[in-house]
Amino acid sequence: MDDSITTQAVSDAVASLYNTYPFPPEPILDEAPPGYNWRWYWPTVHSFCTGAAPASSKVRVLDAGCGTGVSTEYISHLNPEAEVLGIDLSERAIATATERCRRSGANNVQFRQLSIYDVDKIEGEFDWINCVGVIHHMPDPLKGLQALATKLAPGGFIHLFVYAAIGRAEISLMQRAIALVQGSQRGDYRDGVQVGRQIFASLPEGNRLKQRERDRWAMENHRDECFADMYVHPQEVDYTLDSLFELIDASGLEFIGFSNPQVWQLDRLLASDPELLDRAKQLPEKDQYRLVELLDPEITHFEWFLARPPYPQFSWDEDAALLSAIPTRNPCMEGWPSQSIFDHNYQIISLDQTEFEFLQACDRHNGPAADQSQASVADLLSQSGGSLEAVRQMQQRQLILVKPSQQT
Numbered sequence: 001m002d003d004s005i006t007t008q009a010v011s012d013a014v015a016s017l018y019n020t021y022p023f024p025p026e027p028i029l030d031e032a033p034p035g036y037n038w039r040w041y042w043p044t045v046h047s048f049c050t051g052a053a054p055a056s057s058k059v060r061v062l063d064a065g066c067g068t069g070v071s072t073e074y075i076s077h078l079n080p081e082a083e084v085l086g087i088d089l090s091e092r093a094i095a096t097a098t099e100r101c102r103r104s105g106a107n108n109v110q111f112r113q114l115s116i117y118d119v120d121k122i123e124g125e126f127d128w129i130n131c132v133g134v135i136h137h138m139p140d141p142l143k144g145l146q147a148l149a150t151k152l153a154p155g156g157f158i159h160l161f162v163y164a165a166i167g168r169a170e171i172s173l174m175q176r177a178i179a180l181v182q183g184s185q186r187g188d189y190r191d192g193v194q195v196g197r198q199i200f201a202s203l204p205e206g207n208r209l210k211q212r213e214r215d216r217w218a219m220e221n222h223r224d225e226c227f228a229d230m231y232v233h234p235q236e237v238d239y240t241l242d243s244l245f246e247l248i249d250a251s252g253l254e255f256i257g258f259s260n261p262q263v264w265q266l267d268r269l270l271a272s273d274p275e276l277l278d279r280a281k282q283l284p285e286k287d288q289y290r291l292v293e294l295l296d297p298e299i300t301h302f303e304w305f306l307a308r309p310p311y312p313q314f315s316w317d318e319d320a321a322l323l324s325a326i327p328t329r330n331p332c333m334e335g336w337p338s339q340s341i342f343d344h345n346y347q348i349i350s351l352d353q354t355e356f357e358f359l360q361a362c363d364r365h366n367g368p369a370a371d372q373s374q375a376s377v378a379d380l381l382s383q384s385g386g387s388l389e390a391v392r393q394m395q396q397r398q399l400i401l402v403k404p405s406q407q408t
Helices: 003-020 042-050 070-078 091-104 116-119 139-149 169-185 189-202 208-221 226-231 241-251 272-279 285-295 319-324 353-367 376-384 388-397
Strands: 060-064 083-088 110-112 125-131 152-163 254-258 302-307 326-328 338-340 348-350 402-403
Touching: 003 091, 003 226, 042 125, 042 152, 042 254, 042 302, 042 402, 060 070, 060 116, 070 083, 070 091, 070 110, 070 125, 070 348, 083 091, 091 110, 116 139, 125 139, 125 388, 139 152, 139 241, 169 189, 169 208, 169 226, 189 208, 189 226, 208 226, 241 285, 241 302, 319 376, 319 388, 326 353, 326 376, 353 376, 353 388, 376 388, 388 402
Parallel strands: 060 083, 060 125, 083 110, 125 152
Antiparallel strands: 152 302, 254 302, 326 402, 338 348
């Protein structure tokens, strides 16, 4: 069969699934969505990728494979100066996304029913592309990623998310079992959900597939939309670390790093044996990643940033550069103002008194309510106390965002 015909047939099947079960199934609210995701906030994305906050928040954003618009809505509200476009194959998903953003007052976003393969129909380029949980459902993921790369402006960033094969081994087995039982009825997604639930109910206690579903996924999979997306999807490519980097290398873009870097630290797995940990850290970076993948079969996905060079890169190792930089408190935190907060990753952390006072000074002088954003790190240290090294650590922990003084 001709490749184009096969691609269209798979794309049609994927669209049919999401027209049957629009995804994600989060409720529509009459207000901005609660909380945050730092990967959906341009200043923190730019800071993670370059080391510094951006000079401007007026960016063009593409949410590629936006589904029912949950991510698009967040991007819109978190980045009110941005121009946001969401695209998806599914007509019902786009209709839901449009209504979601209308109801919550996200007025800087538009939607189009469009395949990622057809992004050349969109005029212009984008500073930032979000493509989470999408290309692994395309018949040719590399072709999809390369299509997106053509729409990424020089100096732009793309955030991607694909499934990991090792952590989804039990899911893959159940997908194949459901398809086998369905036989000629495969493609009837409601039947697939029913068959899948019957299989899980029938399996004996202690069965590995049943246990994995109950322990890891059952809470979200009580919704048929989630169950269908996980177990009866017509197209899925799961990646290993090796095949992931083959995809990245062929994309024509530059790998910046995993957007959950704490997962890829060997310390969390081997810290109890310092000698072994030191030996493992002598491995090349990719081999360190491979070791984490092998030692932690709970990793169910890869998430990472790519860039189209050239893009700026900032280091705050030099004291003079950091002292003259302009800091702002990262708004991606919950519980502020308090010395016990949730940080950008929703991890509970305790701020010491000098950190707390420095963040308060950031708000007073460089926050949204301040008359101007001109107070430097040196200025704020003179008021709040603390050390330059403590400020450097706060930047590395994403408690503050900094930009060179010449950008102000």
